[in-house]
Amino acid sequence: MKILAVNGSPRGENSNTDRILQPFLEGARGAGAETETIYLRNKKINHCTGCFTCWTKTPGVCIHKDDVPGLLEKVRQADVIVYATPLYIFTVSGLMKDFMDRVIPLLMPHIIKRGGQYIHPMRHQGAWPKKVVLISNCGFPERHHFSGLLETFRCYTSGPDMELSATILCAGGELLKVPELRESIQWYIDASRRAGVEFMESGRILPETQEVLDRSLVDDPEFFCRMANAHWDSAIDRQxxxxxxxxxxxxxxxxxxxxxxxxxxxxxxxxxxxxxxxxxxxxxxxxxxxxxxxxxxxxxxxxxxxxxxxxxxxxxxxxxxxxxxxxxxxxxxxxxxxxxxxxxxxxxxxxxxxxxxxxxxxxxxxxxxxxxxxxxxxx
Ligand SMILES: Cc1cc2nc3c(=O)[nH]c(=O)nc-3n(C[C@H](O)[C@H](O)[C@H](O)COP(=O)(O)O)c2cc1C
Structure with a gap:
């Protein structure tokens, strides 16, 4: 099984997102997957201009000459796509949003009713992997920050051609990069690795692992806020x-x-x-x-x-x-x-x-x- 992971953090390989994503992929590889990670920050991805040229004058072909066609070809060859993104203003990062918008050439402009809802059908059979995994982390300690992101992906995958097969949403994710806390939050990294294995073996994350991954990294939000504010104070003082x-x-x-x-x-x-x-x-x-x-x-x-x-x-x-x-x-x-x-x-x-x-x-x-x-x- 080929898993293509798309990391939409501007911090790339040094992102908290990657600190959760890579163990997940490691687990999946251990259970037989072939994996690849694309860091969107290293790619040239123009904004969709909304011209719909890809639906009218040049069906299936975008006006932009950048890295997106190559990326979409990789996506086409994968069995699973992992969207890995930091939470930015309750949704995906700008990099990820640009990438997501640019799939429009793969869809037909016509609207049809399928599975009880109106959709744009895919232009080509098998143009997109059916299985979608969402991995994200956010700075605040509360999980409700992910509700908009989750709803976006539920809608995005609600058609017949896609399913949201697994989600890992890590609140308090900035703690992932603190070297002194590495040991005390290893449980989260281990759970992410286990999730990768389970995903390969059963196509989903088992409930006991999901329960661990749904925990915030922050036990005590009051203490967390004091530490976070002290961090910012010390950073500002250096100016x-x-x-x-x-x-x-x-x-x-x-x-x-x-x-x-x-x-x-x-x-x-x-x-x-x-x-x-x-x-x-x-x-x-x-x-x-x-x-x-x-x-x-x-x-x-x-x-x-x-x-x-x-x-x-x-x-x-x-x-x-x-x-x-x-x-x-x-x-x-x-x-x-x-x-x-x-x-x-x-x-x-x-x-x-x-x-x-x-x-x-x-x-x-x-x-x-x-x-x-x-x-x-x-x-
Ligand atoms: C522009 C911007 C918007 C953000 N919006 C939110 C937000 O809505 N909720 C939240 O909890 N954290 C928010 N954050 C914090 C990031 O989610 C957090 O720093 C995260 O750990 C970054 O992950 P990364 O290292 O993978 O990029 C935001 C950060 C930035 C830079």
Missing amino acids: PGPVAATGDAPAGTLSPALPPPPAGAGKPETFQEAVTGQAAMFNPRAAGSLRADIQFIVTGQEPGEYVLRMAGGRCTAHRGTVPEPALTVHSPSEVWLQIARGELSGQTAFMKGLYRTDGDLGLLLRMSELFSGKNDTAL
């Missing part, structure tokens, strides 16, 4: 303009700067080594003009209070507190130590509630680049 945080807090009860770890020191053994090691990993280029204090309120085996102060392209570690930190991290020392030792992802630990923060979450999201140990991050 030239006002500095991200004041960081002008008075010294308060701050100790003098703690000595950095000796050159060649291994992984930190204590919280103080973790925090001085972090200051040593400061990346001034990533920080730019950032001035901010990060306050640590440490509980657990090594309770204490520490501050990382970033100002003037330098970062120093101190014991003590500041009255107005940009960000406060409340963490057991063991948790932060594990993060500093690279044994636990900071983002995963945060998602699991192993530590909590107050203040500028955008700063938290920037920590891996601010303390990357490099001096070459492009701003």
Whole structure:
């Protein structure tokens, strides 16, 4: 069985759509399918002009000389077509819509009644695969965003020549591209792969797999929105303009700067080594003009209070507190130590509630680049 997948994301191979599509195709290949993916962003596809020349002056032939005739030939040879598209304003992406509009030459202009409804019949027998699969993802955490898209495809496939055989609609899809979340959302990728196998074996996705694929990637929409907004804040802060945080807090009860770890020191053994090691990993280029204090309120085996102060392209570690930190991290020392030792992802630990923060979450999201140990991050 030949499956032709058409990816309509402008992000192409690096799209969240592709992160769901490719496992589906992998599963199908494992069960004997031959698959091909076409990335529409790499193709020249003009808009349909609505002239109907393809129905009148040159029946079956469009006025445009671009990549579409070649694509339609590939579609003709396939047994299944997968429409894989991000959700754009409750429907397909513009790239996908242009492609979908350009199938008009394959239809006859006349309207006939078939199967209880009026349709344009196909110009040639077998010009289009009967089986249609829809794969999409959207940014918002709620599935109702797909209702318009789904209705479009239900109508699109309601004639006798097509059937909507399977759908995978992933809400909260932007999480698919977060490397730190890869492990925790692997269940969705596995379900998509399983769906590919089931589709080949039974022509549909089995209900238990469908139930998994219908779950949103987002458990807690409130938390998701806070993280998403913090992400946007941190992205906006990187533009030239006002500095991200004041960081002008008075010294308060701050100790003098703690000595950095000796050159060649291994992984930190204590919280103080973790925090001085972090200051040593400061990346001034990533920080730019950032001035901010990060306050640590440490509980657990090594309770204490520490501050990382970033100002003037330098970062120093101190014991003590500041009255107005940009960000406060409340963490057991063991948790932060594990993060500093690279044994636990900071983002995963945060998602699991192993530590909590107050203040500028955008700063938290920037920590891996601010303390990357490099001096070459492009701003
Ligand atoms: C122009 C545009 C319109 C969008 N419209 C919606 C929308 O209506 N609902 C939604 O939940 N997400 C919407 N999004 C978010 C995308 O669906 C989301 O970023 C998705 O993960 C992109 O997938 P991709 O990486 O496969 O392109 C929109 C994004 C863009 C750029």
